[in-house]
Amino acid sequence: MFDVIIIGAGPTGCSAARELACTGYHVLLIEKFKMPRNKSCSGVLIKRSMDLIRKYFGENVPAYTMCTPTDNQGMIFTNDKGRECRYEQEGLNIWRDRFDYWLARKAVEAGAELRDETAALSCEEQKDYVLVNLKGPSLYVEKAKLVIVCDGVTGSVKRKLVHTPQSYITTYQTFHKGSIDLDYHYFYAYLQPQLSEYDAWFNVKDDYLIFGVSVKDTNRLKHYYSEFITYMKKHHNARIEKQERAEKWLMPHIMPGCPIEYGKGRMLFAGETAGFLNPMGEGISAGLECGYAAAKAIEEINLSSELDISAVYSAYRANTSALRNYMRRQWNFVAGTADTFGHMKYTGFQVQTEHTF
Ligand SMILES: Cc1cc2nc3c(=O)[nH]c(=O)nc-3n(C[C@H](O)[C@H](O)[C@H](O)COP(=O)(O)OP(=O)(O)OC[C@H]3O[C@@H](n4cnc5c(N)ncnc54)[C@H](O)[C@@H]3O)c2cc1C
The missing domain is CATH 3.30.9.10 (D-Amino Acid Oxidase, subunit A, domain 2)
Structure with a gap:
């Protein structure tokens, strides 16, 4: 029995796996593809991502994950009226296969077990644990007290658990x-x-x-x-x-107000699976932050006694409240600069401790 099985070794899964393993949890990180695996991405690490890496992984992003030019100096965007706006910001230019593999290895160094070329097919919640059906060289099952589903936008595990229409x-x-x-x-x-x-x-x-x-x-x-x-x-x-x-x-496709699905029972959703994504597809920082927030929420409860699942969700929502407000502010900003995203205007900002979604 694992304490936590994490499905998907992207930025979300790796930050959750590393944090939990560092704290002494018995963690299994499942990845469908052989690592290092490609992920279609522009590979821009904004300053926020760089800071989170330093905070959660204890070091800077290594040079071998980068491509030329290694630095990204910001974004220049042309709005729907053809007007150019320039946002200067320190950033990095990385290849996702190398970067994500580095993140996964950091989780392994901390004590997590990584099983790549293994797909999670489905999760079945039992009274005290979750059965995760896996497909590696053969079909088999693992058990965990909790699961974090962060298999990204192409993942199917969440779709088998909840039937929310997603575009x-x-x-x-x-x-x-x-x-x-x-x-x-x-x-x-x-x-x-x-x-x-x-x-x-x-x-x-x-x-x-x-x-x-x-x-x-x-x-x-x-x-x-x-x-x-x-x-x-x-x-x-x-x-x-x-x-x-x-x-x-x-x-x-992020909807107005940026709704988030936090999970179902003992299966928490995180990263893109939950709906965390900033404008222009900037999702690495959101994944890192949300994976860490899910891990911290798990650490706040006692896994060895009767599990209070509602306490996990309260902690998880509270831990991601600042991130959600950041995400809404970002979409609001884009809504103000281009009619294309005008529908994303959001005015219902709340202070840090919201529990409404
Ligand atoms: C074209 C494009 C450009 C982008 N550019 C940027 C950018 O420059 N900067 C930025 O910050 N963000 C960018 N993004 C967004 C960013 O890539 C994502 O938001 C981020 O990767 C989400 O992280 P995640 O860990 O939630 O999911 P992912 O990174 O998608 O990781 C999910 C992992 O789960 C694995 N998986 C899937 N199904 C299963 C299964 N059944 N069992 C086990 N494992 C499974 C996948 O193989 C994958 O490794 C871009 C996205 C796109 C599409």
């Missing part, structure tokens, strides 16, 4: 050799409605120019992508050579 944004990005008249140290986002149904973006990693668009209707993907490439050629002199790689992925 998604489809992302598509391509990697090219070439050149462009833009400063490679920035991440560029474009909110003009003719270029995407959500946002379009450009950034540079090692030798690659990366162009991406996101849509609500996948049938419109090719159309927007082609419009965006034409725009980048015309406005920024993009000279694009052969396409070396393309990635299609999903993002949770």
